[in-house]
Structure formats: C-alpha cells, structure tokens
Amino acid sequence: MTKEVxxxxxxxxxxxxxxxxxxxxxxxxxxxxxxxxxNEDGQKIGIMSKxxxxxxxxxxxxxxxxxxxxxxxxxxxxxNFSKYKFEKKKAERENKSKNSRPNLDKExxxxxxxxxxxxxxxTNQAKALLEKxxxxxxxxxxxxxxxxxxxxxxxxxxxxxxxxxxxxxxxxAPTKEGKNYFCYMSPIKKKK
Numbered sequence: 701m702t703k704e705v706x707x708x709x710x711x712x713x714x715x716x717x718x719x720x721x722x723x724x725x726x727x728x729x730x731x732x733x734x735x736x737x738x739n740e741d742g743q744k745i746g747i748m749s750k751x752x753x754x755x756x757x758x759x760x761x762x763x764x765x766x767x768x769x770x771x772x773x774x775x776x777x778x779x780n781f782s783k784y785k786f787e788k789k790k791a792e793r794e795n796k797s798k799n800s801r802p803n804l805d806k807e808x809x810x811x812x813x814x815x816x817x818x819x820x821x822x823t824n825q826a827k828a829l830l831e832k833x834x835x836x837x838x839x840x841x842x843x844x845x846x847x848x849x850x851x852x853x854x855x856x857x858x859x860x861x862x863x864x865x866x867x868x869x870x871x872x873a874p875t876k877e878g879k880n881y882f883c884y885m886s887p888i889k890k891k892k
Contacts (some may be wrong), residue, residue, distance in 0.1 A: 725766035726781050727754060735766070735776040747773055805884070807837040810860065812852045823863045830867040830887040838864075839882040853881035861885070 725731070730750055737745040737753045740762065750764075753776055757764040763781035766774055806829050808822050826836055838860050840853040857874050861883070868885040875882065 724781070724785075725769055726763055727757070730764065730766050730774075730776060732766070732769075732774045734773050735764075736771070736773045737764075738767075738775060738777045740777070740779050742777075750776075753778075805835045805837050807839055808860075809839045809841055810856060811841050811843070812846060812849075812856045814856070819860065819863075823860060826860070826864055826885075827867050830864065830885065833887050835871070835887070836864075836868065836885040837882055838885060839880050842879045842881060847879055850876055850881060857881060857883060 733750055734747060735750055735753055736747050737756065739745055740760075745756070753764050757778045760778060762778050764776050765779055765781050765784065766776045768775035808826050810819065810822055814822070826838070829836060838857060840856050842849070842853055846852060853876070854874060861870060864885060866888075868887050871884040871886045873883060
C-alpha cells in the first residue's frame with residue numbers, strides 16, 4: 701500500500717509579488733529634503749530639513765504628513781496620522797450618506813381602477829415618504845385598451861395629487877411614457 705505524496709510546485713513560492721506602494725506621504729516616505737513644517741495647531745514652524753521635522757514629530761509622539769506635495773517648498777503637518785485618516789474616512793462616509801439620499805426617488809403605483817381604500821393606503825404611504833424628505837414618482841399603470849385613455853389616467857393621478865397637495869408639490873407635469881402615466885412630487889420645505 702503506497703501513499704500518494706502531493707508536492708507543492710516549487711515555482712509557486714517564487715512568483716514575483718507586486719511591490720507595496722505607500723500612497724500617503726508619511727514620515728520616512730516623504731521624498732523631499734526641505735519642507736515647510738506646520739504644527740498640529742496649524743501654525744507655521746518654518747522651513748527645515750525632513751530629518752529635523754521627523755525629530756520634532758517623534759518628540760511629540762506624532763507623525764509628519766505631507767499635506768501639499770506640489771507646493772514650493774512642500775508643506776508637511778505634524779499630526780496623529782491614524783486619527784487623521786479615520787476622521788477623513790468618517791467625513792467621506794457622512795458626505796456620501798448626505799449626498800446620496802435626496803437623489804433617490806420612491807415610486808407609488810396605482811391603476812385607474814384602484815379601489816378607494818387602496819388609494820387611501822397608498823396616499824398615507826406617500827404622505828409619510830414626503831414628510832421624510834423623499835421625492836416621489838406617482839405612476840398610473842395602463843393595461844390593455846386603457847393605454848389610449850389618458851383622460852382616465854389623468855383623473856386617477858389628479859385625485860392622488862389633490863390628496864397630497866399639502867405634503868408636496870408637483871415637480872414635473874404629468875406625462876405619458878409607454879403604458880405609464882406619471883408625475884414627480886417633491887416635499888414641501890418647512891420653514892424653521
């Protein structure tokens with residue numbers, strides 16, 4: 701009874717690895733000899749060699765970060781780099797969440813024959829969304845022979861618009877596209 705032995709390909713370990721690139725110009729990775737140094741409070745210390753600036757940063761247990769590499773001379777700030785990076789990412793996340801929300805739309809769909817109770821339910825949902833600051837797309841779905849009867853779709857859409865007029869304004873007039881008849885509503889901005 702023989703055992704099979706699986707050998708690792710010896711070339712596997714010799715594969716070239718891409719060099720790690722330091723994107724941020726921090727401490728030893730700053731390529732400049734002379735830099736303008738700014739302390740953690742934002743006050744200029746002066747122009748000095750990179751080694752002197754690193755010594756000052758090391759005495760304070762902080763890092764030297766190049767904030768303006770294109771400037772003549774390059775501007776470096778003494779700060780806690782990990783804290784700076786964390787706060788920068790946090791600010792980016794907050795900006796992303798603030799900027800992404802208003803661009804989104806919510807859609808409420810009905811047909812010309814939607815029952816009264818269902819319309820009340822849909823308008824209650826629409827009121828809640830408009831109060832939260834969402835833009836709405838009100839859509840009337842037309843099926844079969846109803847595709848040509850825009851007046852019926854317009855009546856159904858106007859009924860919803862009349863109910864929601866205290867919560868939002870019509871941003872774009874009702875239009876027909878394919879089998880859909882729709883309009884956009886944006887929330888009324890409340891005075892503070």
